[in-house]
Amino acid sequence: MDPLTPPHAAPLPPPIRRIAVDRSPTTVAAPAAATNGHGHGQPSGIVGGGRHAQRAGRAGVERMRLEDLSISYGRKLAVNRVSLPVRQGEVLALIGPSGCGKTTLLRSLNRLIELTPTASREGRIMLDDQDVDRMEVTHLRRRVTMVFQQPNPFPMSIFDNIAYGLREQGSSRPRREELEPQVIDALERAGLYGEVSENLDHPALRLSGGQQQRLCIARALAVRPEVLLLDEPASALDPRSTARIEDLLVKLRDEVAIVIVTHNLQQAFRIADHVAFMYLGELEEYAPTDQMFGAPRTQRSRDYVSGAFG
Amino acid sequence: MLGALACLVLLLIGTMVAMVLYTAWPSFRSNGLAWFGAGAPNQGQLDDIFNSPANPAAYQYELRAWPMIWGTLLTTAGAVAAALTISLLSAIFIVEFAPPRIKRVIEPVVRLLAAVPSVVYGLVGVLVLVPFVGNLLVSERRKAEVQYVVQLTGDSLLVAVLILTFMITPIMVAIMVDALRAVPRSWMEGSAALGVNRWRTIWKIGVRAARPAIVAGVVLATARAIGEAIMLAMVSGSWFAPNPLDGFTFLVEPTRPLAASIVFYLEGRTVPPLGQTLAAIAAVLLISSLFLSLAGWAAKQPLKRYGIV
Numbered sequence: 254m255d256p257l258t259p260p261h262a263a264p265l266p267p268p269i270r271r272i273a274v275d276r277s278p279t280t281v282a283a284p285a286a287a288t289n290g291h292g293h294g295q296p297s298g299i300v301g302g303g304r305h306a307q308r309a310g311r312a313g314v315e316r317m318r319l320e321d322l323s324i325s326y327g328r329k330l331a332v333n334r335v336s337l338p339v340r341q342g343e344v345l346a347l348i349g350p351s352g353c354g355k356t357t358l359l360r361s362l363n364r365l366i367e368l369t370p371t372a373s374r375e376g377r378i379m380l381d382d383q384d385v386d387r388m389e390v391t392h393l394r395r396r397v398t399m400v401f402q403q404p405n406p407f408p409m410s411i412f413d414n415i416a417y418g419l420r421e422q423g424s425s426r427p428r429r430e431e432l433e434p435q436v437i438d439a440l441e442r443a444g445l446y447g448e449v450s451e452n453l454d455h456p457a458l459r460l461s462g463g464q465q466q467r468l469c470i471a472r473a474l475a476v477r478p479e480v481l482l483l484d485e486p487a488s489a490l491d492p493r494s495t496a497r498i499e500d501l502l503v504k505l506r507d508e509v510a511i512v513i514v515t516h517n518l519q520q521a522f523r524i525a526d527h528v529a530f531m532y533l534g535e536l537e538e539y540a541p542t543d544q545m546f547g548a549p550r551t552q553r554s555r556d557y558v559s560g561a562f563g
Numbered sequence: 564m565l566g567a568l569a570c571l572v573l574l575l576i577g578t579m580v581a582m583v584l585y586t587a588w589p590s591f592r593s594n595g596l597a598w599f600g601a602g603a604p605n606q607g608q609l610d611d612i613f614n615s616p617a618n619p620a621a622y623q624y625e626l627r628a629w630p631m632i633w634g635t636l637l638t639t640a641g642a643v644a645a646a647l648t649i650s651l652l653s654a655i656f657i658v659e660f661a662p663p664r665i666k667r668v669i670e671p672v673v674r675l676l677a678a679v680p681s682v683v684y685g686l687v688g689v690l691v692l693v694p695f696v697g698n699l700l701v702s703e704r705r706k707a708e709v710q711y712v713v714q715l716t717g718d719s720l721l722v723a724v725l726i727l728t729f730m731i732t733p734i735m736v737a738i739m740v741d742a743l744r745a746v747p748r749s750w751m752e753g754s755a756a757l758g759v760n761r762w763r764t765i766w767k768i769g770v771r772a773a774r775p776a777i778v779a780g781v782v783l784a785t786a787r788a789i790g791e792a793i794m795l796a797m798v799s800g801s802w803f804a805p806n807p808l809d810g811f812t813f814l815v816e817p818t819r820p821l822a823a824s825i826v827f828y829l830e831g832r833t834v835p836p837l838g839q840t841l842a843a844i845a846a847v848l849l850i851s852s853l854f855l856s857l858a859g860w861a862a863k864q865p866l867k868r869y870g871i872v
């Protein structure tokens with residue numbers, strides 16, 4: 254199946270006009286208005302129209318705000334004066350061609366970018382009206398956790414992976430029985446518990462790629478973050494695992510604000526409530542998902558979401 | 564081809580072990596398990612063996628090697644414990660904290676130090692540390708108090724451990740730096756992204772993942788410490804079993820570990836019973852290094868399961 258074939262999902266977005274550029278018609282009718290249904294050939298599990306029906310009128314509480322954020326590596330500008338809100342109760346998708354600064358932007362939200370010695374940052378990032386630069390960085394990263402592109406479970410047991418963040422949080426060393434409820438809860442929220450409940454002591458690295466990534470999500474959820482950052486969490490996974498993770502994120506968005514980087518437009522369309530389209534380090538357009546895919550404001554967004562480039 | 568070469572090497576090692584054991588056998592047979600026990604001073608025993616009558620039936624074999632074994636244990640354990648602490652901290656500093664400028668200087672220096680022949684360290688010990696300990700650290704009063712039991716000359720456990728530590732630390736640092744550097748960044752970042760601070764991340768993720776290499780480094784260093792002969796012969800003093808109950812004096816008491824003892828009596832090896840006794844000492848060293856490798860291998864096993872190799 255053509256990976257760009259849109260899911261027949263939402264009733265809302267109108268078909269995207271093909272843009273009149275003299276390119277071969279590789280474009281695909283974008284997320285088409287269609288009847289509700291799951292006839293998109295994906296494994297079932299991708300939530301269909303129901304999710305999007307809720308989309309209208311979702312007004313999340315703003316948790317984070319980027320103000321004029323610029324990031325450079327040495328003298329190379331990677332993110333250029335981006336301002337964005339991050340709201341709880343919704344999924345924000347960052348899309349854009351590779352190298353446009355999505356990862357860089359995401360990593361700056363929990364100041365993980367500071368691990369890159371050459372990176373420097375300008376502009377402000379607020380978390381609940383508090384400047385993240387004024388916060389203790391470990392505290393910030395517990396409130397804003399991150400899941401990476403490549404699943405990176407620690408070389409420990411499944412249980413220890415989840416318990417790791419919890420154990421490191423407190424000054425005392427909680428016993429296993431005390432941690433177990435939290436570990437199980439995190440695994441359940443990440444939709445992994447059913448598969449691993451019998452083997453919590455098995456090595457995490459023996460899990461399949463999709464399970465590993467859900468383990469990483471569970472690990473990030475275990476510390477009860479307020480914002481969850483995901484950098485192309487499904488890019489290394491098969492469609493089935495991808496679908497599971499998408500489901501999961503949609504379920505989670507009421508508890509945590511979710512920012513997901515994706516280069517998969519269908520994915521952005523399926524799960525996001527707002528979409529930010531970046532291009533060469535600049536925020537080209539920020540809009541509700543339906544508008545981004547239905548009636549993008551700029552020519553470049555229009556080209557991009559219709560798959561004309563990227 | 565490579566297989567044949569490996570077989571040849573194994574064969575050589577096997578022959579060597581067999582030869583040492585065969586030569587050593589009379590010493591073990593004559594002493595039984597008491598060989599490993601304590602008893603008369605080693606110096607006198609070894610001299611008696613050296614002065615054995617020419618008649619094979621009258622060969623002297625009596626040896627209670629405990630003072631030498633104790634010396635090897637003390638020097639090795641002391642040096643390895645100290646070196647492990649120092650090298651782990653240095654390796655963490657070099658990999659995680661040192662500015663690039665310092666790294667560029669420190670790393671070649673460490674590798675250079677690892678290659679310095681032990682006799683050079685021994686000389687530094689004899690010329691600098693031994694006089695320092697003998698003249699400044701130990702009071703004349705204390706020397707006089709114990710002079711009928713042991714001479715405190717500065718040749719001592721303390722100097723032996725210090726130099727041995729200095730000798731094995733660079734190798735361990737080099738191995739650990741490589742190991743820590745090989746820990747995937749993604750693990751370290753994953754930990755940082757959970758709000759775990761840098762030091763804990765290094766400790767719980769970095770050092771843990773590097774543990775097999777750290778074990779390998781410890782095994783290598785321990786083997787070198789056990790087998791170090793020349794340097795220890797130069798600085799550690801005479802046959803004596805330092806007694807921890809002596810307080811500070813314990814540290815400045817002399818000791819002569821197994822390997823160093825071989826050096827001292829090498830000239831007498833043509834006297835058959837002495838040659839056989841030296842072979843027995845060598846056999847003990849050989850077997851302990853075998854056990855050391857086994858222990859190192861065993862220490863790595865529990866981690867393998869979790870994907871740390």
Ligand SMILES: Nc1ncnc2c1ncn2[C@@H]1O[C@H](COP(=O)(O)OP(=O)(O)O)[C@@H](O)[C@H]1O
Pocket residue numbers: 326329331349350351352353354355356357358369371
């Ligand atoms: N560690 C780095 N050092 C220097 N340049 C980098 C580094 N990481 C990313 N860049 C550059 O910054 C730009 C944005 O990269 P990135 O944020 O990874 O893009 P994306 O995730 O959108 O593909 C790219 O041009 C990339 O080459």
Ligand SMILES: [Mg+2]
Pocket residue numbers: 355356357
């Ligand atoms: Mg990226």
